[in-house]
Amino acid sequence: MIGPSFRWLWTASGLSNIGDGIAVVGVSLIAVTLTRSPLLVSLISAAATLPWLLLALHAGAIVDRHDRRRIMVVASWSRAGVLAVLAATAWLGALSLPVLLAGALLIGVAEVFSDTSAQSVLPMAVPRDRLDGANGRLIAVQTLGNNFLGGPLAGVLIALGSAAVLGTPALLYAMAGLALLGMRGRFRVETPSTRSLRADITEGLRYLCGHRVLRSLAAFSGVLNFANAAYFAVFVLWVVGEESRVGLPPGGYGILMAALAAGAVTGSLVAGRLARCAGQVRTLLTADLVNSLLLLVPVLIPTPVAIGVTAALLGATNAVSNVILVSLRQRLIPEDLLGRVNSGYRLIGMGASPLGAAAGGVLGSYAGLPTVFCAAAALCVIAVALVSRPVSTRSVAAAEAESQRDLTPHLV
Template sequence: MTDRPFRWLLTASGLSNTADGIVVVAMPLLAITLTRSPLLVSLVSAAATLPWLLLSLHAGALADRHDRRRILALTTWTRVTVLTALAAAAWLGTLPLPALLAGALLLGAGEVFADTSAQSVVPMTVARERLGDANGKLVAAQTIGNNFLGGPAAGLLTGLGAAAAFGAPALLYAAAGIALLGMRGRFRVEEPSTRPLHHDIAEGLRHLWSHRVLRDLALLSGVLNFANSAYFAVFVLWVVGEESRVGLTPGRYGLLMVALAFGAVAGSLLTDRVARKAGQVRTLVVVDLAGGVLLLVPALVPTPAAIGLTAVLLGAAGATANVLRVSLRQRLIPGHLLGRVNSAIRLIGMGSTPLGAAAGGALATAAGLPAVFAAASVLCVLAVTLTCRSVTTRSVAEAESAADTTVQPAPA
């Protein structure tokens, strides 16, 4: 198996995730220029992640039927179109909050199809024993793009205006679309199903629910994402602006993304080595617990230095957990079911984020920002503690052994 398709996938991922990083940071920064309401600001994050609830199962079923590279390309060029329209509206001075929310919703829909196909296509580009290393490189590239490059760029571009903040990522997505042309070959399962789509979706859900390890890890991801979404949906109000507790400028807020990226890149590149020595389950439990506890630091020590150090540690913990979870899923799920089961897991994990964002805004409005931070931390620690009772080194080893014997059935 040649590395050429993976190299082009890695290149496209780096470019598109740099665009993602700009959009993710720019959206709330632009939102707070239109309103200081915690609830309304949180709706931007909710709109961006709502498509995971609505479209993820269909995205997975389509990824198991069609060429995964082509789906990636189509969704990439769709996002180019949406961002170009937003940049034009901003240039003309006609970009109210509802238009910003609509743009976030459409971009989120593109992310659902792109991310589902991207994770499903990785095992088609590298050998099974190299999945950990390949996912580590992808997470590193994604993190560098999202945070190291996209975060700081978003602060600068937002200062230049909304048109620049949307125009720049449109160009990056276009470059990613061109890079995907380099992925020569066929990236479709050998015998795709021809049954009605809802039958395929149901098969993926049944497989997930009957698989104890995958099911419990999926539920854990849902709880962790709910808590972190609630936290970060209102975090910008705690740190940015003269009215905030910390008082950062948008540009300095972007530097927090650099700190986050520094930790995440280090964590993602070291994950495979650390997991081989300490064990993948033990490593996963430790980093998830650490991530939950670290959420308290900005509330307890609201200084730029403390929050910057916390961002480094959170980045390392989050990236390590991400590499371990993705690699484990790719080893445990049969290839012909990878899109559907993966999308069902992402439905639980990512689908909980708009609910968390809305809950964070509501709780912040009712009880204040520190209440959101404390609740998110407690929820994370509690969820990890409960999950590690069933997801053990032994149960994961047994699941991997069973996955090695799985044979793809003939299509119905």
């Protein structure tokens, strides 16, 4: 199943996601040293995800026109450059919250192009009937890098200073770009569009809006991401520092992220088997319902042990859901539309994240952090209940059968 191109993609993903883990946790820890305001801390998450709202559609159209691997290389090196500048700024003692926000925004721009390309390039590297296994391995290494390695490393590096926290992921992103150069094969659609970007974007949106299953899943992802962004934008204030409810030191937050990663790696590797045994729709909805209810545990039992166990379960259920959702999209969307339809989907899904992060900061400032956590959990449970009707085993099976019929002329 694993060809050379996939191995290089897998290696690059591992390197860049270790960088992601260090950057995400490290920037949050740096922000907490600059301010204790829930609103200001939440702006870091909002800035990092805002490009999804602004650029997702254009990124999808560009990905469907150009070499997807090359876009990923440029994005990796761009993130390396931004972080290197931030590290130099920190080393000179000039790092401030506005500079950190600007850096998070620029890194977010590169992430939009990198992630859109990565999800669109995978079906070019592995057969479509093996996407569950490939996505499981990718999400496993992504989570391992993000949380199991990157999170704890951020906790260690913060003791060395902000320059170390920002400079280390810069090096990892640069190495990931080099690894991607090892991929061989065709990573551009055979007949890219020559129409205007607006026409291409419209075509992708029309396909998404006209597809009942994809449309429903996009709305579902948007609600879940909104709620989770609100939750985790201020979560660090609940668990880290002497003023927090839990009182973890910065290094303890990295260990908490490692617990989340351990669960996520397990969930990623068993997601395909669970989907085959219990059905992909039933597995998806069950995982998301359990994940939603787990969000209440840090409020009800604010102890390090309880939150650590919860983090592992959150990671596992979230990974199972992600593997199924990504694989399903890759099977349902035609190759020449993957970038555009995926970007429209993620505009709704990821575009909700900066709005949720900002909402979490505002609500936390005026109503308190427990209100944010309880509201997020309730919203997720409602979303699972609502999506269970349009997204059923029968509707998904019919959509997959229709997708296979659409592919037949290209395979003959």
